[in-house]
Amino acid sequence: MKKINIIVGQSGGPTAVINSSLYGVIKEAFESDEIANVYGMVHGIEGFMNGEYINLRNFFDEKDKLELLRRTPAAFLGSCRYKLPEDITDISYKRVFEAFEKLEIGAFFYIGGNDSMDTVSKLQKAAELYKSEVRFIGVPKTVDNDLVNTDHTPGYGSAAKYIASTVRDVIFDAGVYRNPVVTIIEIMGRHAGWLTAASALAGGKYSPNPMLIYLPEVAFDMDNFIKDLKVALSKNNSVVVCVSEGIIDADGKLICEYEGDSAVDGFGHKMLAGCGKVLERKVKAELNIKCRSIELNLPQRCSSVLASLTDIEEAAGVGKSAVKAALRGESGKMVCMERDDSYGYKVNYVTKDVSEICNFEKKFPAEWINSTQNGIKKEFIDYVLPLIQGENKTSFKNGLPEYIRLENM
Amino acid sequence: MKKINIIVGQSGGPTAVINSSLYGVIKEAFESDEIANVYGMVHGIEGFMNGEYINLRNFFDEKDKLELLRRTPAAFLGSCRYKLPEDITDISYKRVFEAFEKLEIGAFFYIGGNDSMDTVSKLQKAAELYKSEVRFIGVPKTVDNDLVNTDHTPGYGSAAKYIASTVRDVIFDAGVYRNPVVTIIEIMGRHAGWLTAASALAGGKYSPNPMLIYLPEVAFDMDNFIKDLKVALSKNNSVVVCVSEGIIDADGKLICEYEGDSAVDGFGHKMLAGCGKVLERKVKAELNIKCRSIELNLPQRCSSVLASLTDIEEAAGVGKSAVKAALRGESGKMVCMERDDSYGYKVNYVTKDVSEICNFEKKFPAEWINSTQNGIKKEFIDYVLPLIQGENKTSFKNGLPEYIRLENM
Numbered sequence: 154m155k156k157i158n159i160i161v162g163q164s165g166g167p168t169a170v171i172n173s174s175l176y177g178v179i180k181e182a183f184e185s186d187e188i189a190n191v192y193g194m195v196h197g198i199e200g201f202m203n204g205e206y207i208n209l210r211n212f213f214d215e216k217d218k219l220e221l222l223r224r225t226p227a228a229f230l231g232s233c234r235y236k237l238p239e240d241i242t243d244i245s246y247k248r249v250f251e252a253f254e255k256l257e258i259g260a261f262f263y264i265g266g267n268d269s270m271d272t273v274s275k276l277q278k279a280a281e282l283y284k285s286e287v288r289f290i291g292v293p294k295t296v297d298n299d300l301v302n303t304d305h306t307p308g309y310g311s312a313a314k315y316i317a318s319t320v321r322d323v324i325f326d327a328g329v330y331r332n333p334v335v336t337i338i339e340i341m342g343r344h345a346g347w348l349t350a351a352s353a354l355a356g357g358k359y360s361p362n363p364m365l366i367y368l369p370e371v372a373f374d375m376d377n378f379i380k381d382l383k384v385a386l387s388k389n390n391s392v393v394v395c396v397s398e399g400i401i402d403a404d405g406k407l408i409c410e411y412e413g414d415s416a417v418d419g420f421g422h423k424m425l426a427g428c429g430k431v432l433e434r435k436v437k438a439e440l441n442i443k444c445r446s447i448e449l450n451l452p453q454r455c456s457s458v459l460a461s462l463t464d465i466e467e468a469a470g471v472g473k474s475a476v477k478a479a480l481r482g483e484s485g486k487m488v489c490m491e492r493d494d495s496y497g498y499k500v501n502y503v504t505k506d507v508s509e510i511c512n513f514e515k516k517f518p519a520e521w522i523n524s525t526q527n528g529i530k531k532e533f534i535d536y537v538l539p540l541i542q543g544e545n546k547t548s549f550k551n552g553l554p555e556y557i558r559l560e561n562m
Numbered sequence: 563m564k565k566i567n568i569i570v571g572q573s574g575g576p577t578a579v580i581n582s583s584l585y586g587v588i589k590e591a592f593e594s595d596e597i598a599n600v601y602g603m604v605h606g607i608e609g610f611m612n613g614e615y616i617n618l619r620n621f622f623d624e625k626d627k628l629e630l631l632r633r634t635p636a637a638f639l640g641s642c643r644y645k646l647p648e649d650i651t652d653i654s655y656k657r658v659f660e661a662f663e664k665l666e667i668g669a670f671f672y673i674g675g676n677d678s679m680d681t682v683s684k685l686q687k688a689a690e691l692y693k694s695e696v697r698f699i700g701v702p703k704t705v706d707n708d709l710v711n712t713d714h715t716p717g718y719g720s721a722a723k724y725i726a727s728t729v730r731d732v733i734f735d736a737g738v739y740r741n742p743v744v745t746i747i748e749i750m751g752r753h754a755g756w757l758t759a760a761s762a763l764a765g766g767k768y769s770p771n772p773m774l775i776y777l778p779e780v781a782f783d784m785d786n787f788i789k790d791l792k793v794a795l796s797k798n799n800s801v802v803v804c805v806s807e808g809i810i811d812a813d814g815k816l817i818c819e820y821e822g823d824s825a826v827d828g829f830g831h832k833m834l835a836g837c838g839k840v841l842e843r844k845v846k847a848e849l850n851i852k853c854r855s856i857e858l859n860l861p862q863r864c865s866s867v868l869a870s871l872t873d874i875e876e877a878a879g880v881g882k883s884a885v886k887a888a889l890r891g892e893s894g895k896m897v898c899m900e901r902d903d904s905y906g907y908k909v910n911y912v913t914k915d916v917s918e919i920c921n922f923e924k925k926f927p928a929e930w931i932n933s934t935q936n937g938i939k940k941e942f943i944d945y946v947l948p949l950i951q952g953e954n955k956t957s958f959k960n961g962l963p964e965y966i967r968l969e970n971m
Contacts, residue, residue, distance in 0.1 A: 330640070
């Protein structure tokens with residue numbers, strides 16, 4: 154049997170475990186006797202189209218390096234936000250498939266979120282047109298947890314753990330004074346409230362906080378917010394409010410757009426920031442009490458120290474399963490996770506058509522939001538708790554986390 | 563010999579290790595046969611003046627609880643930002659000393675920063691007036707590292723470790739794309755650059771970033787900043803800039819005040835926020851490239867997971883030394899740390915007059931700033947590295963850090 158070459162890339166925003174998925178692909182490929190060369194696209198499909206790729210066998214020549222990769226945050230191979238043309242007869246596709254042919258690529262793995270799955274889906278369609286035998290497999294990754302047809306997405310558990318732990322620290326910090334104080338924590342999530350909902354884990358037995366949680370799935374009403382706050386302040390001096398960056402009002406207007414304009418990224422997504430600041434100013438004006446807003450910002454998606462071990466292992470699992478699927482001859486698929494609660498928490502890795510996944514969004518379920526639309530029900534806690542279990546065994550050197558980086562190898 | 567009662571309080575902004583100092587005081591007191599009751603002021607001197615205190619022997623009846631206290635962030639006893647009147651003949655002093663008499667207090671310990679040392683100093687002066695025999699000892703705490711007469715301050719090492727580690731994660735995250743990007747990280751520090759300087763640890767062997775670091779000790783010049791940025795961008799696609807919240811221009815104007823006004827806290831300190839946003843908008847306008855600003859905000863001072871073990875141990879050390887000093891009959895003193903590098907890193911705990919410490923500020927040394935005023939010299943790295951060594955052995959329960967809280971005990 155002739156061995157095949159494979160190529161893997163990373164795309165979209167980094168997470169704490171996207172490199173663990175890369176580890177999974179590489180590890181499974183290195184261990185397979187059906188695979189010869191393992192290439193890495195540098196800066197995703199965009200870099201590959203510019204001839205940027207490396208031979209990963211040359212890089213990961215020691216076992217220690219692969220272990221370090223597994224625990225290093227951000228995208229080791231570099232990333233891109235590049236949208237392939239809608240028209241699959243476009244010249245770019247021809248070039249990509251010529252490059253595949255030149256490198257004798259048999260399978261292509263793309264680790265990413267919604268937009269990256271769109272790339273896999275388009276390449277699959279183009280492969281049919283070009284009668285290419287390259288197999289295309291998507292490896293899911295997104296802190297947003299908004300991919301459909303999978304119980305959850307690698308990257309989410311670590312971000313959820315970071316958010317819950319950091320919000321807990323902030324609850325402790327914000328609760329030290331006697332005077333009333335409102336602390337607003339703005340959490341990632343343009344359209345889906347999964348990340349913000351994870352803040353519900355923070356208080357637990359320690360605190361009624363966060364007393365108010367607002368997701369983008371619920372129309373945000375400024376008057377109701379102030380009413381909610383008054384009620385909360387009548388019960389506790391320190392009120393912590395967690396909000397998704399993408400909360401919108403009943404007219405579909407973003408709260409962060411109540412002041413000034415927003416920018417737009419390469420995919421036409423609005424680049425949100427600042428609904429926390431808008432709410433902070435509103436609270437100060439309406440209630441005349443101390444109020445501070447905090448954006449958790451990038452660290453929530455790239456913190457290695459608070460990565461979830463479950464997430465790290467599952468991220469590697471989807472990577473390994475992707476290689477197995479390609480070797481079975483599958484293509485145009487994404488690896489999905491099915492939860493099996495028969496004997497405690499367990500996930501099974503299955504594959505589903507990537508065309509039925511890309512460009513859809515999984516919203517936070519309405520039935521997990523409380524009746525007053527400002528909090529999260531226990532059903533979600535049951536869902537999310539298994540995903541944040543276990544700690545990353547970060548290796549510290551001279552007081553700081555030790556990582557691996559392409560430029561240094 | 564008659565046993566004395568003691569009382570301890572926490573004041574000012576929380577840190578990751580202020581509870582470790584409280585642990586030190588309690589532990590040393592519990593082990594001393596010269597001490598009877600150990601009281602805790604709830605919400606510092608302000609709460610005490612309102613009759614809020616607890617008997618700590620009743621609370622810490624198990625060894626496990628004290629261990630948990632040592633690793634719990636924020637102020638277990640609650641805190642305050644309360645300034646005693648300048649006039650020590652004011653009625654408030656009379657009330658405080660009457661309360662001391664009623665509780666038969668022999669020694670008073672106050673864990674805090676500059677303003678808290680001001681409280682210790684005033685109480686010492688009032689004690690002389692009222693012929694009180696209560697001994698007053700200050701226990702230093704501040705993430706800002708701006709107390710004079712001590713090599714460094716408990717709280718600083720943990721914040722420095724958090725900042726260095728988090729900036730490292732952000733450097734990795736911000737470096738994944740091919741397109742030029744500027745990431746501005748705003749770090750705490752109103753007047754002193756100690757915290758921002760710690761970001762210099764982040765890149766190390768991995769990255770030239772942070773390529774630019776600006777402290778409040780250097781007059782900030784917007785034109786030079788843009789020039790510095792252009793030079794940095796000519797060398798690296800991803801440029802990470804670390805700035806203190808309190809950077810000011812040559813006229814003494816805060817950069818964050820370039821847009822709008824700032825609020826003022828109870829001590830008349832300006833409540834800063836937003837120089838990162840000001841710079842972000844400037845960069846976008848001048849260079850027309852992707853730019854994002856991040857405020858590290860509260861987590862930098864209250865993260866338990868990234869607390870430094872050295873800092874935790876030293877924080878306990880100053881607490882224990884404070885009790886010993888009081889038992890030796892000292893008063894009006896603060897416990898200071900003297901560094902002894904004769905055989906590797908070591909600190910000695912000594913006491914110095916609190917009146918010579920409060921209301922002074924230790925600036926970041928000019929000789930540790932590079933000649934282009936936008937970076938940090940190796941001398942500082944040698945100074946700070948020992949302070950971030952060792953990791954907090956956070957105990958995780960159900961995926962999240964386990965803490966102890968007054969309301970739950």
